[in-house]
Amino acid sequence: MPKPNDQIAQASKPRPRARARKDTAALPEQFTPQLATLVDRAPEGAWQYEVKYDGYRMLARIRDGEVRLFTRNGHDWTERLPRQTKALQALKLKDSWLDGEVVSLNGDGLPDFQALQNAFDIGRSLDIVYYLFDAPFLNGQDQRQAPVEKRRAALKAALGANKSKLLRFSEAFTAHHRDIIESAFDLALEGVIGKRLGSPYVSSRSADWVKLKCRLRQEFVIVGYTRPKGSRSGFGALLLAVNDDSGLVYAGRVGTGFDQAALTSIYAQLTPLERKASPLGKPLTSAQTHGVHWVEPTLVGEVQFAEWTREGVIRQAAFVALRTDKPAAQIIHEQPRTAKSMKAAKQPDTDVKITHPDRVIDPQSGTQKQQLAQFYDSISQSILPFLVHRPVALLRAPEGIEGEQFFQKHSERLAIPNIKQLDPALDPGHARLMEIDSPRALIGAVQMGTVELHTWGATTDKIETPDLFVLDLDPDPALPWAAMVEAAQLTLSVLDELGLQTFVKTSGGKGLHLVVPLARRDNWDTVKAFAKAVSQFMAERLPERFTATSGPKNRVGKIFIDYLRNARGASTVAAYSVRARPGLPVSVPVSREELEGLSGAQQWTVANLQERLNGLKADPWAGYANRQKISQKMWDKLGAQPPE
Template structure:
């Protein structure tokens, strides 16, 4: 019986224009998905996923919603042929599904687990890469619905929380009312009108978001020729992508704010090109912009203006390597047909040298200027090719708490400010002006859910913070000020609004403090140095801007820890997390070396599950670690086995991953419970703070058992602990089940899986390092990300705690002990383990 028999039986292909279709055996590397708006007996949207040579299909009664709180009913229907993914037209009245069908969205989908198992179990999790539907989604079968029980099979289509969510339940379907392929409305399709030839025809792929170039703050503009000077706007940085599928508007960090900047989508769609990626700034109104006014405009739907100042991509061609002068000429040509005072405008270039341009801008009450090298390429990071100089000093700072007010009608007297420097939250003073009653109410509403009892600040607190109400540091404020004091605190600060386009962890006052003190960067982005005999290009590039850690510093870290780190990372298949443009740019996870890679990163042929062989990589020397750093690598993720015995692991890893809301004390308690259980079965262990939010408990092994044995043991151990304490632990990846619990991740213990290597940097704000610690030391630590490159010298002067644990094998005795432990009482095991120690 064919999977398409039901589809064929329901249709008379002599009458309906729908494709007969055939079962297709092969699925491409990027399986397709399609959504068809279907005006049958009742208007609905048919959601289809390509798998197994057919399109799995669901009828979504109200259409997909990008609001995670809106769960849409999706009724499972018969499988459709792949050819149906291109069908748009009208099914005759009286035929099955009679009515108009529009191709509403299409693209490809990325399963996050085995789709066949997910369909069988009633839980499908996936990412969509479409013109309209993007990001994480889930299909969940409702209880009481099982295939074959004679009832219709009801599922729920749910959007997962990510950068592609919407605050409006019907934003997707209300916004997109035309065919994604022909541009026709439902009425035009029913009337058999031809495809709409839109002018312009955006017929090239929509450019992807890329990291934006950032300006370096200086106290005055650069001198000399070869610079152009532009207005510094007070708004939100925005990348405007135009191409097939419409318009996307991204923040500086890649968040899709198309819905929030919605009024700009239509005028952007009128730009005559096949595709384009334009860099610019969104402001309120049409003047120089005011951040407070912008916040109000976004909230109330006020007028927005996009000032374009750079062109990164045009009609399929990457322009970032071209000099600014050429990019600017292309941008001017592209925007020339647009009205000069419309919602999309060219950023004006100011006449005269930098000092004159800045003086003119300050005279009219502007914020400052940005000076740009006219012969420089575009770089997706902070460089000295762009220099900003301000009339009014401003900084982005984190709100760490607030001081109560004794005045009637005033919610608070001041906000307490901070910034992240080297991974630590540093106090930056208070701001008590700039908010009216309405602003104070809005701020209190935003702060209330973040209340905490203890200070989030590091270091000793000044007396002015007494009586403060503390917050979890999530909110970012824009503050105007006259100067930073010698203690590093703002003087005469004025609140200008909350920023939603920058995570708190990325907020640093390093540039502002450097300008105040007259300090300058010692190394330029394009400088080159040799470290450990390895050439490091772009040595001054800031990989961790908040911590001031450059690409050269990353290489120096790996030079310093090489001997210790190679004890655990050498001669193993390794995957690298690369940040070619630093923490603020795009990241790449790479397990196969590319052309032009250093010879110190060696190939390792490994047979895959399908019988093919792929070249993985491994390092065996300090030169290999630094060679990886030269290629922009920050993190090293290693297999649990070495290349001479790939199928015999020599370590077992449990990653304790806490749900949001749990603190580090909960994680440490879980580590002790895990340790007690491992001791009870005869396996000594050692903890490693991951540099993220959790802890890895590592068990060194003798190389006697296979991957299957190690995987089975780790899964059983984690499951037993989770079943024993279901209120504290979970042993499955399900996000829904992890609420308020710690996920005991045992999945790293199978062939091909990796875990972060000891002494590896982590690609997180502050440049934390994954460090093995003793059990006694773990009990004293305040956080799992408290070690940084500057701590390594003292760390390496003492033995590594992980090296002091003797490897054991997963023997028959250990398995028997596991069975006894499963049947025993946890409290007795903890006591027994304490006695044994």
């Protein structure tokens, strides 16, 4: 394999797209790592490549001299890696977040994932090496906007005094990417990671980091097993699945790659998980299910294989190991993007200057103001259809979500770049209402500290006749999420019975929003009264589950069906709006079929929404149209009457 060299060829080095920070910054309590995008071949442009280590992603937080180690999902593994923790303490670094991978090396000096698992199982951290490859925060400096090559150079310098064999810097290679990949294949490495020169560090999956695999290999959810044959003990094969929009989908089975210890250990974990029915969304044939023992879909296994068939089943599979660092709900069919699509991340409209770009909006994720602007710019095509032609209210948090927050419904004296000011007649006696009708206006709102975007239930051309109503299912925080899903299904059943097509979105907060599009015929009072009638109907029929009265005291152990946001001047958070909550969750439209598979109202955030958008096979709100009318028959079914 080409020898690593830390000198990047200056002739091919592009001009950095982001400047480095020189001032100190508060260290986030928690941190989300940057993730690489799977591609089919090396993209064009100036990139550097590193080994794709076959191990566990690990983040090191150094604060006030204390070192803590976290997995990519935020689990604290400090106690499991005492020697690596001690080696990091010996560096005497100031406040830092370091990014890397812990691996075990075989006799040839190559990563061995099974050996890594064995080392953790017996508590032998002496066999584990921590390869460090990035430093988003280093010695009190926030380096996230610095080019990747500068961050890595600073990290290597900081590791210069390291005397431990358990800490190593992940070197880059200078040979042509084809030579690197071919050598990686020959050495049976998992693959390589490419990083675009000049790119910043972002806490999400990014097109600036790519992964090329030498072999097809990914994680699968284990949904069942077959009995062993002959002299084999434990089980014969594992049945595998991946998640998609319809739930768990069968992906084949794996019956090789197990030694006796693995057969025994995995079987012991499968037995208590047995269930009678298949957890798959679609039934298999009788031949596929013959002799199968179904299990709860909680275990995740990594498998290498030759190819995917047209039917979505893997061929020539061999088991690698169980994975405890990745939850089953996140396992999908990994499909590589084409190299042509791997363009540099789009920057927000240059007409809008983002002041204080490195201000941290959310300490939990470490998201900065510039990154929030980039996020909204990247999803502008998804969110703008829900913003245009509607008055918008802004929830602003100029100093970040832990600072003061306030709503702004009118333009007043504050000049928001590129925002549209509406006709004064729409809201007499007040300053003008506002509308966001372009990506530039969207970024302008972020520039002024906006995090959330809330819209009216009517369009500006017919402001007195709403074109939708919303039922906000707001739960007692003590209720489990399953109760929320059940409540949504019950309410949807009633709306179905009324003949109203309803669309669902996560609130990004605690509950779900049920959105009913309407023909623009009835006035505000009528629409609000109808929404109230639905709420009261549910509360009267199921008083142990629902309440139609606001206030925490009235919803203890219940779900408040909030109809109040359907009044004139009231607003609801827009679809695809970020919420000003830790982690920056997003309000996301979902299909009715996805409802049971949701894990919570904050399932999607600024860090993972793009993955959902890229993976959507169909519009979850397909068929949405403002054409439904509230009829007298509907009022009668609810036992209510429209207002005079």
